[in-house]
Amino acid sequence: MTEMTEKARIGAPSAAPVIDGFTEEGENLSPLTDNSHRGPLAGDSAKGHSHGGGVGVPDSSRAGRLTSYRLADFAPLTGREEDWRFTPLKRLRGLHTDALTGAAPTVAVAGPEGTALPAGVRVETVGREDGRIGVAGIPEDRVAAAAWEAFTEATVITIPAELQAASGIIVSITGAGREAAAQHTVIVAEKFSKAVVVLDHRGSATLAQNVEVDIQDGAELTLVTVQEWDDDAVHASAQAAKIGRDAKFKHVAVNLGGDLVRITPTSRFTQPGGDVEMYGLYFADAGQHLEQRLFVDHAVPNCKSRVLYKGALQGKDAHTVWVGDVLIRKEAEGTDTYEVNRNLVLTDGARADSVPNLEIETGLIEGAGHASATGRFDDEQLFYLMARGIPEETARRLVVRGFLHEIIQHVKVPELEARLTDAVERELAAGNN
Amino acid sequence: MSTLEIKDLHVSIETEQGAKEILKGVSLTINTGQIHAIMGPNGSGKSTLASTIAGHPRYIVDSGSITLDGEDVLAMSVDERARAGLFLAMQYPVEVPGVTMTNFLRTAKTALDGEAPSLRTWTKSVKEAMAELRIDADFAQRNVNEGFSGGEKKRVEILQLELFKPRFAIMDETDSGLDVDALKVVSEGHNREFSRGAMGTLLITHYTRILRYIKPDFVHVFVDGKIAEEGGPELADRLEEEGYDRYLTPAKA
Numbered sequence: 001m002t003e004m005t006e007k008a009r010i011g012a013p014s015a016a017p018v019i020d021g022f023t024e025e026g027e028n029l030s031p032l033t034d035n036s037h038r039g040p041l042a043g044d045s046a047k048g049h050s051h052g053g054g055v056g057v058p059d060s061s062r063a064g065r066l067t068s069y070r071l072a073d074f075a076p077l078t079g080r081e082e083d084w085r086f087t088p089l090k091r092l093r094g095l096h097t098d099a100l101t102g103a104a105p106t107v108a109v110a111g112p113e114g115t116a117l118p119a120g121v122r123v124e125t126v127g128r129e130d131g132r133i134g135v136a137g138i139p140e141d142r143v144a145a146a147a148w149e150a151f152t153e154a155t156v157i158t159i160p161a162e163l164q165a166a167s168g169i170i171v172s173i174t175g176a177g178r179e180a181a182a183q184h185t186v187i188v189a190e191k192f193s194k195a196v197v198v199l200d201h202r203g204s205a206t207l208a209q210n211v212e213v214d215i216q217d218g219a220e221l222t223l224v225t226v227q228e229w230d231d232d233a234v235h236a237s238a239q240a241a242k243i244g245r246d247a248k249f250k251h252v253a254v255n256l257g258g259d260l261v262r263i264t265p266t267s268r269f270t271q272p273g274g275d276v277e278m279y280g281l282y283f284a285d286a287g288q289h290l291e292q293r294l295f296v297d298h299a300v301p302n303c304k305s306r307v308l309y310k311g312a313l314q315g316k317d318a319h320t321v322w323v324g325d326v327l328i329r330k331e332a333e334g335t336d337t338y339e340v341n342r343n344l345v346l347t348d349g350a351r352a353d354s355v356p357n358l359e360i361e362t363g364l365i366e367g368a369g370h371a372s373a374t375g376r377f378d379d380e381q382l383f384y385l386m387a388r389g390i391p392e393e394t395a396r397r398l399v400v401r402g403f404l405h406e407i408i409q410h411v412k413v414p415e416l417e418a419r420l421t422d423a424v425e426r427e428l429a430a431g432n433n
Numbered sequence: 434m435s436t437l438e439i440k441d442l443h444v445s446i447e448t449e450q451g452a453k454e455i456l457k458g459v460s461l462t463i464n465t466g467q468i469h470a471i472m473g474p475n476g477s478g479k480s481t482l483a484s485t486i487a488g489h490p491r492y493i494v495d496s497g498s499i500t501l502d503g504e505d506v507l508a509m510s511v512d513e514r515a516r517a518g519l520f521l522a523m524q525y526p527v528e529v530p531g532v533t534m535t536n537f538l539r540t541a542k543t544a545l546d547g548e549a550p551s552l553r554t555w556t557k558s559v560k561e562a563m564a565e566l567r568i569d570a571d572f573a574q575r576n577v578n579e580g581f582s583g584g585e586k587k588r589v590e591i592l593q594l595e596l597f598k599p600r601f602a603i604m605d606e607t608d609s610g611l612d613v614d615a616l617k618v619v620s621e622g623h624n625r626e627f628s629r630g631a632m633g634t635l636l637i638t639h640y641t642r643i644l645r646y647i648k649p650d651f652v653h654v655f656v657d658g659k660i661a662e663e664g665g666p667e668l669a670d671r672l673e674e675e676g677y678d679r680y681l682t683p684a685k686a
Contacts, residue, residue, distance in 0.1 A: 378527075379490070380527045381527050381528075381529050383489055383490070383511060383527070384523070384526065384527040384529065384577075385529065385537070385541075386510070386511035386512040386515070387487050387488075387511055387512075387514075387515055387520075387521055387523075388512075388515055388537075388541035388544070388545070388593065388597070389512050389515035389516045389541055389544040389545040389597070390512055390540055390541055390544045391512050391544060392510070392512065394540065394544065395512075398529075398532050398536070398537070398540065399529060399531070399532065401531070401532075402529065402530060402531020402532040402576070403530065403531050404531075405531055406530075406531055
């Protein structure tokens with residue numbers, strides 16, 4: 001274990017290493033960080049990441065962030081807030097200012113490709129008073145609070161105790177119009193159950209959404225959220241998971257379609273022995289804003305988390321944002337955490353923001369680190385492939401496909417993996433016009 | 434028979450201090466069925482010649498020509514050169530994450546031949562070639578060069594040479610960093626392909642060691658971007674004994 005004598009906040013800007021052998025990047029903690037010469041992000045074009053806590057932003061711990069079910073507790077947004085500073089508020093189409101009274105997207109739950117729901121899985125539509133609402137989540141920003149106040153009914157999906165769902169559970173969420181709307185979903189994975197749940201967002205919508213995920217002791221849940229909206233959609237989604245004792249949670253966020261998509265997945269360990277993997281794949285085209293802000297809260301001892309988000313950008317004003325907050329609280333001894341973000345910028349005029357924040361309040365941990373790199377397509381890889389006769393276009397596709405495929409491999413629903421592979425191909429092809 | 438002809442080639446690179454000339458007029462003619470060794474001290478321009486033939490964008494051809502059976506190689510893109518039959522076994526093969534060897538080899542073979550290889554015979558030839566080069570079968574499922582040792586990377590370069598069957602192979606210090614066993618395996622791989630009689634080889638090396646296994650017909654000594662001396666295999670023996678010193682310190686009159 002690494003012994004530290006004082007509180008270290010790794011995300012904060014500092015001129016000198018806080019602790020010997022422990023730089024801001026955490027380079028000395030894991031061999032994984034030593035990958036500046038690997039992957040399409042290697043070479044002279046790769047650059048390091050910026051850190052949080054920029055000019056005018058107070059140095060506040062993630063632990064101190066306001067949480068409330070009441071919209072009135074959140075001040076109106078100005079765009080200067082730390083957690084909104086990258087988001088173009090005027091493109092939120094009123095999600096942060098209006099009453100969210102539009103028709104919520106339709107929800108249909110089934111097995112893959114329209115097959116029957118796996119046996120034993122329960123789907124209910126419930127009112128606001130249902131006791132399971134609030135079981136895993138509490139809004140952490142104004143839009144999530146607005147959605148919490150506005151939803152009229154919620155979908156509750158339950159995987160009963162010890163059930164091993166025979167196939168994926170596909171939740172098709174189809175936009176019902178452009179009026180600002182709210183939606184609420186609760187997923188309960190009871191003790192020792194095992195399942196894959198897919199939230200499949202399509203159509204057109206202006207949607208603020210809360211998804212609560214309760215992973216009870218010993219349960220194993222994979223939650224894949226796919227945003228393949230029409231071009232004009234606006235979507236803000238807070239996805240809060242509560243992880244029980246020895247439970248495993250895998251979260252995969254795939255952001256492809258929509259004008260503005262902002263997802264904020266949160267994993268909170270509430271009992272020891274939890275294991276969380278969070279993956280993300282995003283591909284931004286001209287004009288698209290795709291934002292992912294995740295939070296892993298190590299609040300109890302002996303939990304493990306791994307985060308890997310990969311994004312590609314092409315076209316003028318394509319903008320992606322990745323913010324990874326990991327907090328290791330004083331109680332969370334024995335924590336093992338590592339987070340990585342990689343961005344591949346394919347054309348001029350695109351912008352990728354990447355901000356890993358690691359806060360560490362105890363020295364008695366197994367390991368903690370982060371890495372981030374944003375780079376252009378590596379010309380040496382291109383040369384190598386072309387020197388074997390492969391035309392430039394094919395070579396580029398091979399590399400980008402390979403870069404993103406690492407995430408698709410984690411989806412584990414074959415039908416969906418094939419669809420996402422196709423979707424990435426389409427994104428690539430669209431850039432060749 | 435094919436001929437690769439290099440005439441009065443001048444090549445420079447961009448540096449922070451401006452353009453720097455590396456090759457200062459190189460002429461060389463290689464026919465299929467011949468092995469030419471290019472030897473020379475570090476920094477003499479050997480690898481620049483290899484990369485320039487393959488078309489690496491870093492190297493700027495200021496004057497001179499490279500032709501393959503009369504066709505202007507310098508007018509071709511990197512992939513066109515490969516499809517014309519030129520193969521560069523690289524000194525530092527590049528890692529390509531996310532692309533498996535299997536996928537890479539098949540994609541390249543398809544591009545080189547203009548049609549996909551028959552799956553059954555292709556899989557068989559890949560397996561056999563890998564076995565001969567003592568490459569573990571599980572490498573086929575690994576990403577291109579990712580996490581390979583130096584020796585493994587060089588074997589995989591020769592694997593490609595055997596599978597792609599080029600008209601001219603340019604081996605850029607393939608021997609550097611190899612132990613004796615690996616050197617033998619790699620040399621045998623080259624010799625198998627060469628013995629088919631349809632390939633010419635430009636063997637670039639700093640050391641004479643590899644010439645015990647790959648026998649050159651001609652030896653060219655590179656010094657300061659030019660060919661300082663040319664001869665038969667006996668020139669290599671002389672270099673083995675004397676080193677490059679006599680080229681580097683001109684005799685005083």
